[in-house]
Amino acid sequence: MSAVRDSATPSKLASRIILVVVAVVFAVPILSMVEFTLRAGIDGGHDLGHWAAILDPENSRKYRVLFQGIGNSVVLAAVTVLIVVVLLLPTMILVKLRFPKLQRVLEFVCIIPITVPAIVLVVGLAPVYSVVARLLGSAPWTLAFAYGITVLPYAYRAIAANLQSVDVGTLAEAARTLGAGWGTVLVRVLLPNLRRGVLTASVISVAVVLGEYTIASLLGRNTLQTSLVQVSKSDPFVAVAFALLALAFAFVLLFIIGRVGSIRRIRETP
Amino acid sequence: MSASATRRSEAGSAHAGPAVSLPPTDASDASAAPAEARPRRRPRWALLGLTPFALYTLLFLAVPTFLALATGFFDGDGAFTLDNLTALAEPAVLGAFASSFWVSAVTAVAGAVIGALVCYALLAVRPDGLIRTFVDAASSVLAQFGGVMLAFAFIATIGIQGLVTVFLKDRLGVDLFADGVWLYQVPGLLLPYLYFQVPLMVITFMPAMEGLKRTWSEANATLGGTRSTYWTRIAMPILAPSFLGSLLLLFANAFSSYATAAALISQGAQIVPLQIRGALISETVLGRENLAGSLAIGMIVVMVVMMTAYSALQARTERWQR
Secondary structure: OHHHHHHHOOOHHHHHHHHHHHHHHHHHHHHHHHHHHHEOOOOOOEOOHHHHHHHOHHHOOOOHHHHHHHHHHHHHHHHHHHHHHHHHHHHHHHHHHHOHHHHHHHHHHHHHHHHOOHHHHHHHHHHHHHHHHHHHOOOHHHHHHHHHHHHHHHHHHHHHHHHHHOOHHHHHHHHHHOOOOHHHHHHHHHHHHOHHHHHHHHHHHHHHHHHOOHHHHHOOOOOHHHHHHHHHHHOHHHHHHHHHHHHHHHHHHHHHHHHHHHHHHHHHOO | OHHHHHHHHHHHHHHHOOHHHOOOOOHHHHHOHHHOHHHHHHHHHHHHHHHHHHHHHHHHHHHHHHHHHHHHHEOOOOOEOOHHHHHHHOHHHHHHHHHHHHHHHHHHHHHHHHHHHHHHHHOOOOOOOHHHHHHHHHHHHHHOOOOHHHHHHHHHHHOOOOHHHHHHHHHHOOOOOOOOOOOOOHHHHHHHHHHHHHHHHHHHHHHHHHOOOHHHHHHHHHOOOOHHHHHHHHHHHHHHHHHHHHHHHHHHHHHHOOHHHHHHOOOOOOOHHHHHHHHHHOHHHHOOOOHHHHHHHHHHHHHHHHHHHHHHHHHHHHHHHO
16 A cells, blocks of 8 residues: 555655745745835844834824725625636536536636736726626625636636546436435535535635736726735835735635635545 | 627527427436426526526626727727737837747746646645645735735845845855846746746646546556656656646736736836737827737737647547546
8 A cells, every 4th residue: 555655646755855945935035025024224224113104003094095905805805706606616517517518618718818818808898897887886896707707717727627536427417316406416416526626716716816906906996906006106115014914814814714625624524 | 709609599599499309418318308397497497507607708708808809900080990900010019929928938837847846745745734725825825926016025035135136245246137137127027927837837737636546556556567657657648738738827827917027127018918008008199099909919819829729738638537
């Protein structure tokens, strides 16, 4: 058994070396950002001056746009994930099970957003959003319709990779034979098997939405990224500090989502 | 856009036709037919299930794309013209396309190789473990860490007063910018782009890596194969189409990436997305209406070629899955 394991997985040592080297290289820019926010002045030295400025109530009005942007981005991330899970996932399963001939078509549709860069899409989105604003208002969450499209290729790839390694057809047929309705098949048979793909898709979607700048800025919305740009013009130190905070925030959020996903997996498959 | 239109018309015709003449959409369904009511109703219900997604992509993908590209074919007065397309042959535009090409190619190849190595290393890590969750979370954040934050990070690292720049100069006597400051030029995009390309590779390639079935390595061991035969004869050929697919995804990602470049390069428009931005902003100054539209067409032609290759690779990927 251990010999079998060995050929499929790398040795612990090789694995650790690769991971540590990459981690160190990727940590340098982050550490540089930390160091940048701690710089005291032109003559050198380090202090917490720039961080203290964020907490200073005197500056709270100056940075309010940032907090608003962060709030908007979180709402947008949630609605975008909802679009992926409610619209994309059932469609992919349906096509795989019932319309195999349409698989190519679905894939083509889902890959289009890569071929249409955000800066191109936004030109055509402007008139669409003037209609959306009339029907639904111009609340920040409406931007999620555009983000659902931006996220499509990544979410599709993540779910498709999982769909390919699970024999969905047999699972569904077995469940149907045992008398399960399509709802039960979808939620209690297929979804648990596709959890990793769905989780990956959601995680990527959240990251995409938090990092999106082009569409938000050109449609004149206030999100995390656009508010960072706005603040960076007057106060680069605080902008970098907030970029770090945003990163840490996104990281912790995704880390928790990841932990919850894997803990539930352990509990359900003892 | 034509794809979703096709799908909708198919759905429409299925509805219009009498239910009896519906062709069986699924062989297994037809064989399980005696229940009578079911086989007739289900295909219809199933087709209805496709319409929300079809409508959504039509409204927020097909319509905006059509509107954006259509502007490339019209002049300032709204008359149809092909004149805008001649702009694609101008030296500045061709140069921008060339720069975009090599930046995307270099970062896609390097990112794919490094990312695949990380995926390989992750196979030795427990999938439910802390390390794996850490890497997943970090990759997701960094993969879309583009834009301004990424520019901030690299200005703080290898900018003129950056941490690494100053360290190399003071401690090792190496001047990063001996030949001029390249961070704010096209070569300066390479490191920042790699910073999101590698994590994106980890995210997109990891599911394929995990899809390698344990039974294959068992079969390899049973037949007396070694670690190297497993990887060179089994895993790599199986992963190859998926790897190339991810590579194309990375290329497309870099090619259409805009925010990082916009934040780093303030002067000029050395790559295509910056040219589009420039055209959008200074359209009236240049006296060239809808130049952005024609640049967009040029960009999309490149992307369509990439994605056609991607689709061919996917067709290959599916060969070993049955």
